[in-house]
Amino acid sequence: MDETLMSALFAATDAGLYAVDDEGTVIACNPGAERLLGYEPGTLIGVNAYRTLHPSIEESAAVPVQRPILQDVALGKRISGERAVLLRADGTPLAVWWTAAPLPTAGGGDHGAVVVFQDATAQREREGRRAERYALSETMREQAEYDLAETAWLGELTLAMTTTLDADEALHRLVRQLVPRLADTAVVSVADGHTHRLAAAAHHTPDVLPSDPNNEPAPEHPAHRAAVTRVIEGGGTQHLSDLAPAAGGEPDLLTLVEAEEALVLALRLRATTFGALTLARSSASPPFNEADRVLADEVARRISLGLDNARLHAAQANIAAALQRALLTDLPDVAGIELAAHYEPAQHAAEVGGDWYDAFLLDDGDLAMVIGDVTGHDIQAASRMSELRNMLRALAVDRPHELPGQILRRLDTAQARLTLADSATAVFTRLHRTRSGAWLASWSVAGHPPPLLVTADGDAHYLAGAHSMLLGLRPTIERPTTHTRLPAGATLLLYTDGLVESRTRSLDDGMTRLRQHATTHRHLPLRQLCATLARTLGDPRDDITLIAARTPTRPQNN
Numbered sequence: 001m002d003e004t005l006m007s008a009l010f011a012a013t014d015a016g017l018y019a020v021d022d023e024g025t026v027i028a029c030n031p032g033a034e035r036l037l038g039y040e041p042g043t044l045i046g047v048n049a050y051r052t053l054h055p056s057i058e059e060s061a062a063v064p065v066q067r068p069i070l071q072d073v074a075l076g077k078r079i080s081g082e083r084a085v086l087l088r089a090d091g092t093p094l095a096v097w098w099t100a101a102p103l104p105t106a107g108g109g110d111h112g113a114v115v116v117f118q119d120a121t122a123q124r125e126r127e128g129r130r131a132e133r134y135a136l137s138e139t140m141r142e143q144a145e146y147d148l149a150e151t152a153w154l155g156e157l158t159l160a161m162t163t164t165l166d167a168d169e170a171l172h173r174l175v176r177q178l179v180p181r182l183a184d185t186a187v188v189s190v191a192d193g194h195t196h197r198l199a200a201a202a203h204h205t206p207d208v209l210p211s212d213p214n215n216e217p218a219p220e221h222p223a224h225r226a227a228v229t230r231v232i233e234g235g236g237t238q239h240l241s242d243l244a245p246a247a248g249g250e251p252d253l254l255t256l257v258e259a260e261e262a263l264v265l266a267l268r269l270r271a272t273t274f275g276a277l278t279l280a281r282s283s284a285s286p287p288f289n290e291a292d293r294v295l296a297d298e299v300a301r302r303i304s305l306g307l308d309n310a311r312l313h314a315a316q317a318n319i320a321a322a323l324q325r326a327l328l329t330d331l332p333d334v335a336g337i338e339l340a341a342h343y344e345p346a347q348h349a350a351e352v353g354g355d356w357y358d359a360f361l362l363d364d365g366d367l368a369m370v371i372g373d374v375t376g377h378d379i380q381a382a383s384r385m386s387e388l389r390n391m392l393r394a395l396a397v398d399r400p401h402e403l404p405g406q407i408l409r410r411l412d413t414a415q416a417r418l419t420l421a422d423s424a425t426a427v428f429t430r431l432h433r434t435r436s437g438a439w440l441a442s443w444s445v446a447g448h449p450p451p452l453l454v455t456a457d458g459d460a461h462y463l464a465g466a467h468s469m470l471l472g473l474r475p476t477i478e479r480p481t482t483h484t485r486l487p488a489g490a491t492l493l494l495y496t497d498g499l500v501e502s503r504t505r506s507l508d509d510g511m512t513r514l515r516q517h518a519t520t521h522r523h524l525p526l527r528q529l530c531a532t533l534a535r536t537l538g539d540p541r542d543d544i545t546l547i548a549a550r551t552p553t554r555p556q557n558n
Contacts, residue, residue, distance in 0.1 A: 078100070080097075237266070357371045503539070
């Protein structure tokens with residue numbers, strides 16, 4: 001190749017290039033090396049590269065150290081480095097990428113090295129900015145993950161408060177989720193007038209607190225009791241840092257959990273204070289910081305919303321139950337027969353239902369006993385139930401000589417003409433006492449579960465006759481009536497579907513359980529029997545209604 005061209009290329013390249021002999025002295029260099037290293041033209045020649053261009057051990061504290069080039073190229077191989085440093089003429093470091101190769105001599109031996117290097121400062125700066133951006137993105141990602149986890153955790157707290165309308169049960173769930181996420185110990189005190197009671201408590205270590213703090217409460221720490229009282233009386237958050245146990249006496253709750261400090265926050269919504277939330281930490285945990293306080297305030301706010309929701313539901317449920325009971329009639333006093341009824345409102349719905357029972361005397365002295373259910377769980381269903389019940393009463397009293405099936409057919413016709421209800425089920429039973437004192441039953445069933453007859457000797461069976469479709473489907477259909485004799489001491493039970501139907505079991509299982517339980521408890525007084533069956537067998541998500549009659553153990557003559 002032409003030497004002129006080679007010289008032009010050697011001078012024009014942007015990379016620095018220099019050659020050293022076996023002593024490390026620069027014997028040739030291009031203008032790029034002089035420019036990058038800050039040397040005047042021709043002044044780099046003769047410089048000992050090892051001593052001048054490479055940082056000393058003392059100078060290398062802040063810059064990476066590259067092994068002397070000649071130690072490696074002497075082995076006859078090409079070497080390179082990506083994070084090396086060369087010193088400029090003014091002593092400042094220059095970050096470089098470099099490559100070195102042995103410098104061959106005319107005799108074929110290697111007695112020096114050729115070094116090519118480039119300025120890596122810009123690349124290092126780009127890498128630094130990229131590293132900073134990555135670190136920032138990692139910080140933001142970690143913060144986002146923390147925020148997401150905190151939001152999910154707060155959502156779980158809200159779910160614990162809203163998936164049950166039993167306030168105490170909700171609080172027990174909630175305190176278990178507060179530890180150890182927010183505190184070592186969590187306690188909820190509920191306001192009770194001017195005093196308060198422990199509603200729920202949890203500690204991150206099992207068996208530290210009594211198994212049931214409500215029934216086995218530990219004495220209250222004086223400072224904690226005073227702080228809870230101040231909060232209930234309208235004060236703000238209380239920070240307790242002096243929790244030394246009181247001298248003498250039993251260990252208080254905060255002493256049992258070795259609390260070092262505690263926050264007592266108000267459970268307050270608008271002008272109503274429901275109680276106080278206490279969060280305690282031991283000496284092994286870090287003290288509460290500002291972020292903890294903000295999170296604790298949000299937790300207290302959500303607990304307050306849940307307690308307010310439970311309070312409103314309880315008030316509505318009480319109103320609904322009172323209205324439902326007001327629509328039910330008092331039982332007549334019938335000589336020679338025991339009569340009882342029981343109504344159990346749904347526990348998880350503040351609604352008025354369509355269940356009803358009724359019992360009244362006819363002109364000839366017979367007892368009419370009815371149970372029914374109008375579809376729906378609202379005020380409209382309750383009002384239609386009342387209309388249907390009153391219409392059935394009027395028809396039965398006006399035509400005491402007609403059979404139960406005939407009365408139900410007339411009710412069906414009236415329902416269709418007057419739009420008393422979209423659909424309903426009912427059992428109309430008539431009890432007649434003969435001259436010998438025995439009791440006869442006549443009944444008709446309109447789409448309702450059949451009556452249950454339990455004898456004194458424990459035989460229990462459903463009265464399967466006289467069944468027809470529910471009211472409101474075919475108003476002109478004839479409805480059958482069936483008759484049977486009631487043994488002495490027998491119990492005739494009418495009930496609504498909430499007693500035998502459930503989401504967790506089939507109707508057949510429910511009816512089998514009712515027959516078995518009624519047989520087992522047949523010796524109970526009738527009122528107690530009805531209440532026991534309702535609370536043992538009934539689905540708490542539905543209204544449950546029962547009415548029962550029991551004949552005397554021996555016939556009574558007129």
